[in-house]
Amino acid sequence: MDIEELTRKCLSAGTDEEACARHLREQILSMKPGVSADYALAMARAVVEEVKNSNRAVSDIITYTKADVTMGEFGVGSRGAGDFFAHRQFPKIIGGTDASVGVDEMDDAGAVEAGGKYIITTVDGMHSRLSDYPFLAGFHVTRATLRDVYVMGAKPVALLSDIHVGDDGDVAKIFDYTAGIAVVSEAMAVPLVTGSTLRIGGDMVLGSRMTGCVGAVGIADHLTARTATQPGDCILMTEGAGGGTIATAAIYSGFPEVVERTINLQFLRACEALLKSDVLTRIHTMTDVTNGGLRGDAYEMAETAGCRIVIEEEELRSLVDPDVLRMLDALEIDYLGVSLDALLVVTRPEDADAVIDIVRSTGVTMKKIGYVTEGPGDAKLVSGGEMTDFIPRFRESAYTPVKKVVDTTPHDLEAMKKRVAQAADAARDKKEKILRSLQRAE
Template identity: 70%
Template sequence: MDVEEFARRELSRGADENSVIKRLIENIIEIKGCNREYASDFAKAVVQEVKNSSGHGGDFLTYYKSGVSMGSFGVGSRGTGDFFAHRQFPKIIGRSSADVGVDEMDDAGVVSANGQYIITTVDGMHSRLSEFPFLAGFHVTRATLRDAYVMGAKPVALISDIHVADDGDVAKLFDYTAGISVVSEMMNVPLVSGSTLRIGGDMVLGERMTGCVGAVGVAEHVTKRSATVPGDILLMTEGAGGGTIATAAIYSGFPGVVEKTINLSFLKACEALISSDIFGEVHSMTDVTNGGLRGDVYEMAETAGCRIVIEEENLRSLVEPDVLKMLDTLKIDYLGVSLDALLIVAPESAEQRIKDVIESAGVAVKRVGYATEGPSDSKILVNGELKDFTPKFRESAYTPVKKVADKTKCDFEEMKKKVEKSADEAVKKKERVLKVLRERY
């Protein structure tokens, strides 16, 4: 429970200060199991801090509110709302000297230094793995390394950040780090620095954990999405999923499937490919994560400015059998959920040599589609018929709670206008502050 948010919300609605304090006291006692005197002092201090920090103006103490919540817009849910929100960042960040910047919507950013490409990326742990710290650490580390590898990089360092709420067990820090370290040692990429904090300091009660892991890599050949061209073919490796599939398994009653996600197949396939002579002919790579194959090929087509056609024939055979059985049983669209497979885009002439390298690493790979001239969209070929293959508003609902949330109806177009307006206001604030600082310095 966020006691600051509770007090701020209730006071803004005009609730009586004493009634807010009384309700806070009961909540604090219930969650923390503390005595009433401590809870009373704490509640009064919370309300005092909220009052002291409210009602201010100016650029530094206010922000323009869109009126659209993260959940209702699907931010983080890897669908059309999430993609739209992410496409607002380039206008705020602006043009930079990056070789691959945020405007290309790639898995990682790229800058040049001393004749090499430096790749940086960061991934947040799966939010539903808070009670399973080792899994959270393992899967987020594998995810951030994937994002470095698919840009053509050899990862050289990892960094970690972990936040645990006030009542969380300190042991979560260590179990999470153990998960990171397993991948770190297996892939010989050192974990070199990090940060450890509480979520919201004293203000968030409970045991919730969140965090991220970042990676730095170096490359000579960058495999960005925009390098995809008509005539290319798409290859995909086998996938057993990561944090998303583990979460689906845990919260849907399939705990045995979790073990299937504990593998390094993707990373080993990338290492083999990057070290091979054929790698220079690879145009683009990505991991099948953001809204599943639906989301990733849609983003790739939009970035590359061509049509991508996916051929259904080989897809199901590339999903780990127990994972696929679970998804089918739960009626989860396997094409709209993260499978953690590697997607490779290259000229047709390189197909067999790429397959040979990937298979030499013990990883299955098959051709799953091609790029062609046409509008910047994605299609799927099913029994000879070309069908729409665009992402949905949210990724496939893969837990019982998500199935409920997926039923929420909203006016997406109206929300888009509000979200875009808030991004435009952030740009204006940025320019106002820059103007002041440039005049000063």
């Protein structure tokens, strides 16, 4: 519960300060039943005072231009069309850089060149619904961030973590979360070297919600970025059992036994083997099936590389862990639109067997699932002999009961896109204004 936001809404509605404080007192008591009514009222009055003072702080640098579009209604973080559109705004704010792989390429990680090597950096946020399952949150986010390094053709060399827990959260959460990170860290011999621990919103957010991220740094001689995909290539995919998304679906949909299927290092072991082989230099692109499932990743790869990607469904279902697939089918979740944590490799047809053999040597199954042709930068799906558009939906497949309720496409999507783009433009303009001011001051 964000008591600062509650107070802002109360005051903006014209309610007098003391009435707001007394209303807030009841909210505080509902979340903190162990405190006295006097303490809760004193805290509420202090919050009202802070919010009242902050409302007087108005300037270009303090305030921001609103889009009047919420994260939820635009699907940001839900790995679909809305989310992809929002992420496409970042390059114009960040601007041009000397990065070897920058944010404009929408790749799994970024890369800069230094000392004749490529330094790869990436960060992944933990799954928001795993707040009450910190070990799973730590394990899956660490595996995810290492995947993003590996698929750039890089050897991971360090991990860093960040964790935020609400004011009422049990301290043990930060330890269990770290244990989940450490399992992957030790198993893959990539040290966890630094991190940060904070409360969400300090004193202003009540409850036990946890969120956090894990970042990774890697080093590469040869990059396997999405821009290297070219017509004539074939697309290979490994088996996958999912990660945080599948674990979440299992927990909240009554399939707890499926969670254990997600605890594996198959993807990372397969990548390690490829990195140590001479076939790595013959791989054009690697990525993981995460963002909006194969629908989202095929779309992003095609758009980034400027080629048509054709996915053939014939072999796809056989690459999904059987227990996971049974759950997805039972829950009517589209397996093509949900994160499977499988590895995608794009290479020349003549090199495909060599890649498959290396991956198979680690005990992981890999098959050919598609090909790349000349085209307008789109994706197609061949199923039952029929070719159709293969595009991400507004959100990824609804994989929990709550997501099935909110899984709707807004009627005014184009108008929302316009306002989101305008807000991004305003942020870019602010950046440039402040930069000019700082440069004049030097």
